Amino acid sequence: MTVSHPGFVPASSLMQGTKDTADFSFGEEVETADGFCLRKETVFPIMSRSSVDEDTVRCRLSEDLTLVSGIGKVREADLKRRGFRNLRDLEKTRFKDAAEDAADIIEYGTVKEILSLYSDLKRNSEPLLLGLLGDTASHLYFDIETLGMAHAPIILFGIGEIEHGTVKVTQYLLRDIDEELPAMMLTKEHFKKHSTVISYNGRCFDIPYLNNRLAFYGEREVRFNVHADLLHPTRRLFRNEFPDCRLETVESYIPTFARGEDVPGYLVPVYYQNYLRSKNIRTLRPVVEHNTLDVANLACLLNYETELLYG
């Protein structure tokens, strides 16, 4: 399913991209103070979107009257019908004070302040906030593959960065469990260069998992300013349109890099255990490709949703 959309290279034309690697090798060995691991870089030609003008976002957010306590969806519709288009328009109503506070934050506050306003209202999932993610150079797209659901090592780290109109996916792979720490320390270096993390369910899974593994080895946690977990806005936007909001499902409805023979996430541990027995790195190819696409497609998804809302 390919939907043509401005700013994207049609998904169908990218299919070959992953098939060229019949002779699968996993990048090169990297050395760190804590040991070795493997690194692989894959570049995807994505037309980087021009970032949304911040004023446009502020303007759109200020039209949300439900930011004022006491105003729900019904009352908002009613107020809008009566001509109150944005928070500032409410100054002649009994909502004046609260509306003013919210409007001040949205018009003059920092991005962090706006986000915490939404977070205090338990509304982090507001899709419009995606417009505030700023320059794509600050983005780090992140996805991990683990040996188990909890307290087991991370076996593959996937990091996406936007460079010259492309998504560069850097992956660190463990050849054995003792390479988890080196791979994690290299991953940490990428976090230092970016202020905004973009993930799919990373708020509940990838980031706490990474931080707990760091703590496990006695290392400091990763820090960043903003974490956009696309799962939640995606649910808000497409809950009623898609059968479910797993990344694989969502991908099939929007323009993304197509997957070849994909391995379902729950089989990753099995693949890796088999690999540990055979030590044949080729057997990990499906897992590595799965992860590459998870990361690259995060960028596609963010582009698509931003275009949809602000295009």
Added chain:
Amino acid sequence: MDDVIFFEKTEDARTAVFQSPNESMPEKLCAYLNQKNIRTYTHQAEAYDAVRRGENIIVTTPTASGKTLSCLLPVFANLLENPDATALLIYPTKALTRDQFLTIQEMDSALNARTRPAIYDGDTKQEARAKIRSRSRIILTNMYELHHILPWRAKWGDFFANLSFVVIDEAHKYRGVFGSNTALLIRRLRRICNYYDGYPQFILSSATLGNAKRFAETLTGLSAEEISSDGSPRAKRTFRICLNPKKSASAAAAEIMKESIRNGRQTICFTKSRTGAELTALRCIEENPKEQIASYRGGYRPEERKKIESNLKQGKVSGVVSTNALEVGIDIGNLDSVVISGYQGSMISVFQQAGRAGRKGQEATVTFVAGQNPIDQYYANNPKAFFSAKPEEAILGIKNPYLLESHLLCAAAELPYKSDRDRKYFGEASDDIISDLKNRKLVSSTARGFVYSGIGNPVMEHTIFGNIGKTWAVVFGNSTLETMDDGQAYREAYPGAVIFHQGERYRVEKIEPEISVIRVRKTSDNYHTRPISETSISINRKEKTVRHGNISIHFGDVSVSTQIYGYSVLEFDRIVTTEELSVEPRTFQTKACWITVDDDVPLTAENLAGSLHGTEHALIAAMPLYVLSDRADIGGVSSPFHADVGGPAVFIYDGVAGGIGLSEKAAELFPKIAELAYRMVSGCKCESGCPSCIHSPKCGNNNQMLDKEGTVKLLSYLIKESK
């Protein structure tokens, strides 16, 4: 009550012995004690001083002697002085956690100590958790939760790093296999704290135990002082044993309770079972207003329990009938009279329950009502044995390889495991286990130590604290009356069963396993029901045979199933009718060892069954000392003809699903265990069996069909042949 016989023993009243702590006390804390008009008793002062000197302690004074304050004073003193210090308080039940939380909260706000006490357990809301972890300096939880939070070091690192105290309330509950798991869990906690350079002190409170100091040291892995010099005042107390040959224990207990209430004395009655509690309460309601009699047990909704507790404290309730749920230190104050309806398996329990008796200045009575079973009868006929009985020793087996393996896997998922550094927590045996785990690819060697590398969550895979299983809801109309676990639901809520709840009778109408709901309707007749069940064992696979002389002990995988095949309908104690039932048996897989007996055994056909049964009980009684467990962790079945072996057999199995090496070890140590069993039985002066020899507190057949003489013969034969 003409036929009723009482044996009595009186303990004199004792006045309070006060003592002020020698060690320094923050001003705020002194002011608090002054303002509340609290003078510390000797044991409280001793506990305070010992902890302030840096020692670990176990306080073993009786219920309601001010144990809570003994533990809290030094904790608050330290937390007042050190604004970063934290404390972890661990309770065996959620009800007790909630009860203690109120006390601690009150103390915190009176002291303005800013410890922000909070409960963190399975019921804590997800959104509240992060805040509790980062802000609270006193966290109340249970062992099960602790097992789950240990690997989350990113979230808990600060709390563990600052952990100054671990308070373990009702520590005697952690004995046998459960206790051994707890002991290893505590070592995991200590290893993590030590890693952060934290060295928390341990403060244990416990029922009186035969070996408190040693128990505390094994449980924590650290040296500990016992504080037992009770300074609290005690009322004059009369201990009575009541023998009523014409009545069941429940009926006799209700009689005594009614009389005691008639005399204006607030009374608590402890029963062995949940149904027993409800039935006894019903009998009391016959002559007392319904609102003055309460029953109390697990499964009640928390608000229901809270209400009963506060009514008791305020004196609105004259009598309460409870299971051992009220045996723990829930603050209900003390009562005038305690009735113990039947022996409940351990002297530790008897002492705990008796501790509920005695109000300031008033004479207190403790009545042990003997039931019909041989243990109760033995005590009724040998009051001296009862009055002089000592509390049991609490046994822990921290070297059990099964448990060690599970805990080492968890440990390797919490902090990389370094043999040199960590051997001191888990013992020498841990080296071999780690290298075995490495061969099985469950841990991997890294530069930082061994790292867990299995695919499951080690905390969940190894259900160290028992598989909790399903929770069933008993539903009447649209509301949930109470909850039950799998085992209770099977034994108590079969189709047609009568369930009691706060004096009302309900009959089980329908069981909906898909949603774990038991639907009941109200019934007004006077009946109650009792299941007719049988426990049987079948051999799935024989794994090995250990030879001792001419005796072969077999060991292997077995299925133990309990089958309810009907139920009796009773009106009071009379069986009115019996009904048949066809329900699935409840089966669990475990490991067992068994012996078969040849034809040359010096027993006649008539006394074979009773001798096998007695031997089974005696072996189980002797086992804990050798396999390091609690008697309750071991089960047995004996039969003059067992189909799987084609002859007479005695089976002894691990009470934990999957087996944890108890019967395996028993197979190896059989001659020693048989020797001790023989000495216990042959040396016992009783005539035909007693709790010290062949009676078992958890016998499924009510200790019927026991042959002491035959048991002695059979044991001596086994010893002779095993040489």
